[in-house]
Amino acid sequence: MSAAPARPLVADLRVADRVDAAFTAEPGEVLAVIGPNGAGKSSLLHAVAGLVDVEGSARLGDTDLLTLPVRERRIGLVFQGQLLFPHLSAVDNVAFGLRSRGEGRARAEAVARDWLERFGIADLADRKPRELSGGQAQRVAIARALATEPDVLLLDEPFTGLDVSVQMALRIELGRHLRDFPGIALLVTHDAIDALTLADKVLVLDEGRVAQVGPPAEVAAEPRTPHVARLVGLNLVPDGDDLMAFTPDAVVVSLQEPEGSTRLRWHGPIATLAPHGDAVRLLVHASPDLLADLTPAAATELELVPGREVWLSAKATAVSRYAARR
Amino acid sequence: MVPAVLATLLLLVPLVAMVAAADWQALPGHLTSPAAIDALRLSLVTSTVAIVFCLLLGLPLAWLLARVDFRGRGAVRALVTVPLVLPPVVAGVALRSAFGRSGVIGGPLLEWTGFAFPFTTYGVVLAHVFVSMPFVVIAIEGALRSADPRYDEAAATLGATRWTTFRRVTVPLALPGVVAGTVLGWARSLGEFGATITFNGNYPGTTQTMPTLIYVTRQSDQAAAISLSLLMLLVSVGILVALRDHWLGTP
C-alpha cells in the first residue's frame, strides 16, 4: 500500500438540518473540530466518511470523495466508543482493513502486529476487545484506522470515556503518531486541551456552520463563540461589531455599583460558586453569563452565596478587543 | 411462582408419563425394526438438508429485513411469519396448490421435466423448508436487528465490501441468533408431520419420517408407537442439550 500522496482536502459539506460548512486541510495537517454538543461535529466527520447523506463536495486533489462508495474512500475512522469488532482479536481488528483491501492473511497480520508494536500493545495482540482496558482498546482502534494508511484520518472524540490519566498518556502518544502521519487528520473534540496540543488548525463549528478557523493560539486568545470562550476559560462580551475577551481573574466583584467611569460593569445573581485552583470561581447570570475568580478570603468577606446579586467590573487594560467577524 | 411450577409440570408430566408407559422389554425390537431405522435416517437427512436450504435462503432474507429499508418490507416480514401460525395441514394443501402435479409451479414443472414433488423425498424437504424457514428468518432477523449496525459501517470505512462485511462482521455478531434459529428450524423440521403427510403421503424409505411412522404405527401398535416416540424424544433432547452446551453458551 503506497503512502498517501500530498493532496489538500477541499470540502464544502451540507448535511440536512445539521451541517453547512466549508473548509480546507493540508496534507500532514491536524484540523481540530470543536463546538458545543449538537453543533454537527460528528455529522461532519460522518459526511466525509460517507455514513450520512450529504450534498456538496469533498475534493482530495482531483477526486471528490463524496462520489465514491464508503469503502473506496481511503479514510480511517476512529469511532466514538471505538466499535472494535467484538468477535475478533486485537490483531485481527487491526488487520481487518488490510484484509478487506485484498492483502493476504499472513502479510496483513504482520503489518497489524507492527502497528500494535508501535502503540506498545503487541503483547495484547490475541486478546478480544472485552479483555482490553479503555485505553488499550482506543489504541487498537487508532491502529486499526491507521493500518490501512488512509488519505484522511477521522477521529471522533478519541478520548471520551477514558480516565484523565489515560487521556493524558494517550494524547501524547497520539500526538506522536499524528506528527508521523502524512495524510490529513480531522479530530473532533470537545476538549480545549486536545485542540491546543494536537491541532495545527482549529475549526469552530456552531449550529452546523463554521464560526471560526485559525491556529489554536489565535482561536484561544480571540474566541468568537461563547462555547470556545468557555472552553478556554475566557469571558466573552459582544460590543457593537467587536468582541471583548478577558480572563475571570481580571474581574472585580463588589456588592455595590462600582464608582468611576468604566463602561465595563455588569450585575446579576450568582449562579454557582466553586473552588477553582487556589481561587473561588463564580458564574454570574449577568448579560451575558460571566466568570469571575476571587480569593477565598474575599469570597468569605463578601458573604457570597448563590442567588446573591453582585456587581462585576473589568479594567479596560485587561480586556482584549477584536472584530466579531473578519 | 405457581404459574411457573404449573407450566413446568404441564410440559414435563406428559413426557414423563410417556416414558413410564413404555414397554422396555419390547423397546429394543421396536427401535431396530427396519421401518424405524429407515424413518429415523430419512428424518435426520431431510431435516438437515432442509435446514441448509433454510440458511442459504433465509440468511439473506433476514439480512434484507433487518438492514435494508425497502418498500413493502413490513408486508414481507408479515408474510414470512404466516407459515408459523398456519395449521400444518393447511401448509400441506398450500404446497400442493403450488407444487402439486397440477399446481401453479408443479404443473409446468411436470410438463417440462416429468418431475413432480409429491410422494418424493424432495417433496419432504420442500415441506420442511416451508415450515422451518420462518423460525430461521425470524430468529436471525431478531439477532441482526439487535446487533449494532455501526459495526457494519466500521467495516465499510475499512474497505470491506457488503459481502465481506456480511460474512466477517454481520453474521459472526449475530451468531447466537443464527445458531438459535438453526436449532429451532431444525427441530421444527424434525417434528414436521402435517404438511409432509398432506403433501407427500407416507411411504417407507422415501417419505415416511419418524413422526409419520409414529402416527401410522399408533393405529395398530400403541407400544411400538411409544417406543418410537421415546427415540424421537431422546434424539431431540440430546441434540438440543449438545447445542446448548457447545453453542448457545447458556449459563
Place this chain on the structure above:
Amino acid sequence: MRRLAALVLLLPLAACGGGDDGEDAAGGGARLTVLAAASLTDVFDELATPFEEEHDADVTFSFGSSTDLAEQVADGAPGDVLATADEASMQLAEDAGVTGEVEPFATNVLTIVVPAGNPAGIESLDDLAGATWVRCADEVPCGKVAVSLLDAAGVTAEPVSLEEDVRATLDKVASGEADAGLVYATDAVAAAAEVDAVEIPGAEQALTSYYAATLAQSEDADLAADWVAWVRSDEGQAILGDAGFGSP
C-alpha cells in the same frame, strides 16, 4: 401454594367428568353421543334427523379413526354408542369391558377411485402397475382390507404412499396428485362429484364389517340401544344402502 397447585391441576379433570350429563342440552330432550368411524360421517348425520324427531333427542357425533375412538372409549371417554369400521377396533373396546352387545350393522367393499375423467386410464387393479396410486397404510382397517384384496388378486404393484386413513387416500386422488386410490365404495359415492369409481370384480371377497355397541358409560342406556336398533332397522338399512353400504 401446593394445595392451590393441586386444585388447579384437578380442575380440568373435574370439568371433563361432569360436563356431559346431558341435563343442560337445548330443547330439554335426551342427549345421545355417538362415537363413530370417520367413514360413517355423512350417513350417520342423515340417520340422526329422523331419530331425533322420533325420540325428541339430541344426537351428537364424534367422528374419528376406529382405533382412536376405541382407545378413547376404553380409557373411559364419555359416550353412549361406539360404531367402528372393523372388528379389531371393536374388540379393543370389548376387551376393556366397556361395551354392551356388539352388533354388525353394515359392510363395505373397496373400489378404485380415479380423478374425474380418469386421466391415467385405470380400468382394473392390474392397471395400477406403473401408476401413481395410493392406499391406506397396513396398520389401519382400510389398509388391511386392501392388502388382503390385492393379495387375493395377485397384484404386486407398489403404491407411492400409504395413507393414514381413507379420507387422506381419497384426498390424494381428488386433488389429482395420485392417478388412483383404493377406498371404500361408500367414500366413492360420497365424493362422486370429484372422483370416478372403478368397480373391482370380486371386491366382496374382502369385506369390511361395521359394528356398533352401546357403552357401559352411557347415561341413557335405553336411548343408546334405540340408536343401534334404528341403524339395524329396515329403514336404517335403506339409508345405509343409498350411501353405498352393504347389509351385514
